[in-house]
Every structure is written in C-alpha cells, then in structure tokens.
Amino acid sequence: MTQKLTFWYEFASTYSYLSAFRVADMARAAGVELIWRPFLLGPVFAAQGYSDSPFNTYPVKGAYMWRDMARICAERGLPFQRPPVFPQNTLLAARVAVAAQAEGQIEAVTRALYRAEFARGQNIMTPEEIAAALEADQLPLHYLERAGMPEVKATLKENTQAAMEIGVFGAPSFTVGDEVFWGDDRLEQALRFAAEDA
Amino acid sequence: MTQKLTFWYEFASTYSYLSAFRVADMARAAGVELIWRPFLLGPVFAAQGYSDSPFNTYPVKGAYMWRDMARICAERGLPFQRPPVFPQNTLLAARVAVAAQAEGQIEAVTRALYRAEFARGQNIMTPEEIAAALEADQLPLHYLERAGMPEVKATLKENTQAAMEIGVFGAPSFTVGDEVFWGDDRLEQALRFAAEDA
Numbered sequence: 001m002t003q004k005l006t007f008w009y010e011f012a013s014t015y016s017y018l019s020a021f022r023v024a025d026m027a028r029a030a031g032v033e034l035i036w037r038p039f040l041l042g043p044v045f046a047a048q049g050y051s052d053s054p055f056n057t058y059p060v061k062g063a064y065m066w067r068d069m070a071r072i073c074a075e076r077g078l079p080f081q082r083p084p085v086f087p088q089n090t091l092l093a094a095r096v097a098v099a100a101q102a103e104g105q106i107e108a109v110t111r112a113l114y115r116a117e118f119a120r121g122q123n124i125m126t127p128e129e130i131a132a133a134l135e136a137d138q139l140p141l142h143y144l145e146r147a148g149m150p151e152v153k154a155t156l157k158e159n160t161q162a163a164m165e166i167g168v169f170g171a172p173s174f175t176v177g178d179e180v181f182w183g184d185d186r187l188e189q190a191l192r193f194a195a196e197d198a
Numbered sequence: 199m200t201q202k203l204t205f206w207y208e209f210a211s212t213y214s215y216l217s218a219f220r221v222a223d224m225a226r227a228a229g230v231e232l233i234w235r236p237f238l239l240g241p242v243f244a245a246q247g248y249s250d251s252p253f254n255t256y257p258v259k260g261a262y263m264w265r266d267m268a269r270i271c272a273e274r275g276l277p278f279q280r281p282p283v284f285p286q287n288t289l290l291a292a293r294v295a296v297a298a299q300a301e302g303q304i305e306a307v308t309r310a311l312y313r314a315e316f317a318r319g320q321n322i323m324t325p326e327e328i329a330a331a332l333e334a335d336q337l338p339l340h341y342l343e344r345a346g347m348p349e350v351k352a353t354l355k356e357n358t359q360a361a362m363e364i365g366v367f368g369a370p371s372f373t374v375g376d377e378v379f380w381g382d383d384r385l386e387q388a389l390r391f392a393a394e395d396a
Contacts, residue, residue, distance in 0.1 A: 071387065167262065180265075182262060
C-alpha cells in the first residue's frame with residue numbers, strides 16, 4: 001500500500017513557499033503519494049485567539065522570520081522577495097488553486113502563485129494580480145473564473161475545517177494518517193514516517 | 199580565527215533539552231568554539247507580551263509540542279518524560295548552571311539538570327530537587343550554594359538582557375556574531391554559518 005502525505009499550505013505563508021518547491025520531488029523520491037491541500041490560516045488562527053499573523057503581533061519574531069527565510073532561500077538557491085503586503089489576503093488565490101485541482105494542475109498553479117508572491121515579491125490578492133501570476137507561468141486563466149463556483153468555495157471551506165479537526169495550527173503542515181508535522185523543517189521526518197508506515 | 203557559536207538556552211524549554219545533548223559534539227566536529235549561555239525566557243516573553251508559555255496559551259500548539267518532542271527523542275534515542283510541572287520555574291537551575299561555568303562544569307551541570315527534568319521527568323525547581331539532579335550525575339553540590347552569590351545572579355541577568363538585545367526571542371537559540379538562529383532545527387545551519395565565517 002502506498003502511504004500518503006498530505007501537504008497543508010496557506011498562500012500567505014512564507015514557509016509554505018519553501019515546501020511548495022521541494023515537497024513533490026521529495027515525496028516522489030520516498031515513494032509516497034502526495035495530496036495538496038490549500039487551506040486558510042485566518043479561521044485557524046482565530047480559533048486559537050490570534051487576530052493577526054504572529055509575525056506581525058510579535059515584531060521580533062517577524063523580523064527573525066524574514067532573515068530566516070532569506071538565509072534558507074539563499075542556501076537552497078530559491079529567489080526570495082518580500083511582497084508589498086504581508087500577510088496577503090489569500091481567499092481568491094486558495095480558491096484558484098482548488099479550482100485547478102480538478103484538472104490535475106494544482107501543483108503548477110500553486111507554484112505559479114508562490115513564485116509571483118515570494119520569488120518576484122508581488123501581491124496575489126486581486127483577479128488581475130492572480131491572472132498575471134498564471135500568465136507568467138503559461139497557465140490558463142479559466143481557474144480564476146472557476147474560483148467563484150460553489151463547489152470550489154465549499155472545498156476550500158472543507159479543507160480549512162479538516163485542517164483544524166486533525167490538529168493543524170500553522171502552515172505548512174504535513175499529515176500522515178493522524179500524525180501532524182508542523183513546518184517545512186519537519187518535511188523530511190514526515191516522509192520518513194510515511195515510508196516506515198507503508 | 200576560530201569562530202564562536204553561542205548556545206542560548208532556558209531550563210524550562212523542551213527543545214533546549216534536545217540541543218544540550220548534541221551541540222557540544224557538533225560544534226567540536228565543525229571546529230567551532232561553543233559558549234553556553236543559560237538565560238530566562240520569562241522576561242523575554244514578558245517583553246513580547248506573553249504572560250505564559252505559548253505552549254500553554256495555545257493548547258493545540260502545546261499538544262503538538264509534546265508529540266513532536268516524543269517523535270524527535272525516539273529518532274535520536276534520547277529518553278523523554280514530561281515533568282509534573284510545565285514550564286518549570288528555572289531561576290535556581292539557571293543560577294546553578296552559571297555558578298558551574300566558573301569551574302568549567304557548565305556542560306555537565308546543564309546536562310544533569312535537563313536529564314532530571316526531561317529524561318527522568320522530575321521537577322528541578324527546589325534546592326532539594328536540584329541537589330538530587332547533581333548527585334545523580336556525581337556532580338558536586340557546592341554550585342547550589344554558589345547560586346546565591348551576587349556575581350552569579352548578576353551574570354544570569356546579563357545573559358537574559360544580552361539575549362534580548364541580540365534579538366533572541368525563544369529557546370534554544372544560537373548566535374554567530376549578530377546572526378540569530380532559533381530552535382534546535384537551526385543548529386546545523388548555525389554551525390555551517392559559523393564555519394563559513396571563520
């Protein structure tokens with residue numbers, strides 16, 4: 001039986017950007033099936049009593065995060081630029097990714113959106129900004145129209161609800177069965193866990 | 199010139215326990231000089247607006263931390279037991295470690311205290327509990343008496359102040375010059391940074 005790894009991510013999350021550009025190759029190498037599950041951190045943070053990103057609420061932690069990201073991206077050869085707004089309102093971006101999942105394009109669309117946001121430092125909040133991100137990666141724009149479909153909206157809500165139910169409290173997270181692994185730092189361990197469990 | 203790595207740790211911190219049992223070997227292997235600097239997280243958290251450990255304030259995060267620690271300790275072959283109280287009041291423990299530093303025994307004393315707290319799951323708050331931890335590792339008890347000396351108290355205060363000034367906001371942290379690396383997860387990167395910088 002092939003073991004599954006679920007990748008829970010939020011488009012506003014800098015550390016999710018790191019995982020989005022390595023998780024697929026690593027899962028393939030480990031022989032683990034990968035499930036992409038975008039969700040919204042807003043409701044998750046609200047349930048914990050946060051009203052804003054902890055990186056904004058705790059400025060020292062926020063300053064550290066940008067430095068930490070810059071160092072990690074430099075080591076991995078990933079471009080990194082801070083977008084004008086942080087955190088972004090990612091409702092539309094997440095819906096676009098969900099819309100692309102039906103056509104097997106969620107990986108490409110996810111990367112296109114993260115690339116715009118954190119590699120080129122652009123906002124990905126409006127339909128125009130998202131269209132530009134898709135075009136830059138030669139991806140079709142119809143995901144943007146489908147983002148408004150009731151089933152797309154419902155799937156994103158389900159993802160967010162499911163994240164909370166399984167105990168996801170930040171992004172990125174990885175789950176293998178009921179086991180939650182938080183942070184890009186835990187991707188290797190989550191894959192070891194999935195491979196042993198298979 | 200030998201580059202220096204400063205290890206900032208707090209006796210109440212579970213993740214600091216992880217680092218305390220690997221940082222010395224890893225620094226030696228990297229040819230990096232290691233400086234042990236116990237400090238108190240209480241004033242650091244208070245300055246950020248926290249009144250308790252975030253692991254208590256955010257129960258989902260707290261539950262995750264215990265599971266995460268158990269998995270990591272299992273992978274590393276480190277024993278792990280939760281002490282009756284979390285977080286511990288570590289004022290006396292930190293002073294005992296500082297007192298041991300003058301005799302070059304801070305590593306042994308630090309490990310003895312962490313071993314009692316997180317390997318055997320014992321409290322390390324009272325003089326009696328700390329004496330038991332030292333005795334279990336055949337360490338002299340006079341550090342406990344010296345913990346009350348004005349210069350020991352002053353050094354611990356300086357450590358905590360210096361941690362805040364350099365931008366340390368959690369434990370463990372590692373610094374190389376002005377660069378802060380937060381968490382046991384960043385130890386490898388901090389050592390690469392120190393080695394490159396030498």
